[in-house]
Amino acid sequence: MSWFDRLKSGLKKTSNKLVGRIEGVIGSYSTIEPELLDEIEELLVTADIGMETAMEIIGRVKDRVEKEEETDPSRVEDYLKDELKEKLRDAEEPLELREDGLTVMLVMGVNGSGKTTTIAKIGGKYVSQGKDVVFAASDTFRAAAIEQLELWADKVGAKAISHDIGADPSAVAYDGLDYSVNNDADLMLIDTAGRLQTKHNLMEELKKINRVVEKKLGRPVDERLLTIDATNGQNGVSQAEKFDEAVGLTGIILTKLDSTGKGGVIFQIVDEFSAPIKLIGVGEEQEDLHEFDREEFVEALFR
């Protein structure tokens, strides 16, 4: 199955609903009326796009309808797609390794957002390309998180560096980096404990991990990635904001797009934090991690 098909099957529930309803709405109007746009706005809100963004997008669709003196309701869907794609203009940016030497990626997110699984998938992908991959088990808080990462490392053929539960997460990252440098690894992925973005001391801990690795590495951590669960609502914006404040995000990984979640919150995130979507997760298998493509993302939303 191609990744686009997988994305579509992941988005199937979503897009069936959205499309069915959009067409249903459009079909019940013979001209473009304000009520039609109101109803479409509702549909966007129910896709977790957020009231503000939905209003903005609808505003632009409306401007265009007026400017072009369009009266055919079926054109509204095209305008809508155009605007949604336009919103994601700067969102595409693939995840890449440095040309030479070690690439370091710090993976963070709220509890249950899919960090460890994502790390396993990224690691597995590069191992299969012949790269040496190291996992640093810096989630020393959650019971059995270390074991979970070690199991994944075994499964995908990466090396896991871990300390005991309760250890200093920065020390684990430091040792992981030490090992990676000494063994000429190509990629080190740092798994961190899930943390709600409002927890001051946990965010400080994250800053420390970032600082310690940056200092030893002699440059900023190459990728500082935030995993966001596609079933999350508007809180995703707050997550992006606070994690960005703490360590400066280089990208977002939108996980669980194969759930019933629509991931609509990324429109606002991309807009406000200019953080690109580096990857999307559309399933539990190794190959279910993909580059983000806005054309296909929006098309798939409307299929």
Place this chain on the structure above:
Amino acid sequence: MFESLTGKLTEVLDQLKGKGKLSEEDVKEALKEVKMALLEADVNYKVVKELIGNIEEKAVGKEVMESLTPGQQVIKIVRDELAEIMGEERSDLNLSSDPAVIMVVGLQGSGKTTTCGKLARRLKGDGQGPLLVAADTYRPAAREQLEKLGDDLELPVYADRDQGPEELAASSIDRAESDGSDVVILDTAGRLQIDEEMMDELVRIKGKIDPDEILLVADALTGQEATSIADEFDDRLGVTGIILTKMDGDARGGAALSMVQVSGQPVKFAGVGEKLDDLEPFYPERVAGRILGMGDVLSLVEKAEREMDQDKAAELEEKIKKKKFTLQDFLDQLDEVRNMGTLGEILDKLPGVGNKVDDLDLEGDEIDRIEAIINSMTPEERANPKVIDGSRKRRIARGSGCEVTEVNDLLERFNKVKKMMDNMGSLQKKFGGLPGGLGV
């Protein structure tokens, strides 16, 4: 950037409060704002529509128009409506069988396994003997996680690696009987997707163990899909209650409203932190009140009463009233804070404080460090931090083995807390009775 739902609603309703009488247009205008706020809080669109419709019906008309305090009247109607959706009363667990069986279900990442541990801890605290059963045989290390939780709680965990989830569930009842456990808590597998296979398995497990409670664990961060998650689990399994996790974040928790509305089942508990005792009973009316900016005063009082020394509390209240909160008091609080949860968590529940305390969270190691710093101060410095100048800061930093910036950090933070405490003192004078339960 984010205004809380509470803030939003308060703002809107304050506009109403400012006016003597309300026109129909005012109510409509206000409800438009309420609707926006609810949508931004991730309450499902359909639920919002219904809610607004009901409120409008009640608010536009004589009830409000003839009232002397129209703003208050609208607040009451909105709150009552929220409360009506959330359920009138607190719902407890219904554990009538022997052994009683609790089946815990939910999507992956919602916090099922941790919640099982928290439930076990709670039941143990109530004098019951829970048995934890690891029926999530899919997720790597899920069993180990539950075993670790069982270790911490000194409770038995049943995790037979040779059995599939259904057999394991069925045999866990025998195990509980032979062990003399009163309650079986069954952790089940979550999937990313609500798929048939997963539901079928859960339905078969349900058939084998005939649970007293089927609790749906759901994430307070969930968006519009909350309704369909609740709907599908309830449809297939007949959910008996909801546990809402990650309520300690800044999620506005509209998911709670949506899920209750759709499933018709109450939220029984809320997860409010990472520690095993961070599971609180869910009081629907108070939460409705909290959404409206009234503070979850009652549940704080309960928590405080359970864990805080009464005399010290009275003393502290006295100090807050007199605005004499010192660093020594701050230090004395730390141990209690350790037991009660973070300071931020406590302050979060006080009316008028709400989300302003994001940066005041204190936990674990940080408390140790703060303790070390304050312990390196002289009694004079503790009583009157203003005397702490540069050279004193350097001495304190040396004494406590930390950086001067950390001393500065602490002082800054203390000043914030003190300011907040002083404000509460003023409130107390104004209204009588401390609005928090730090000392009630």
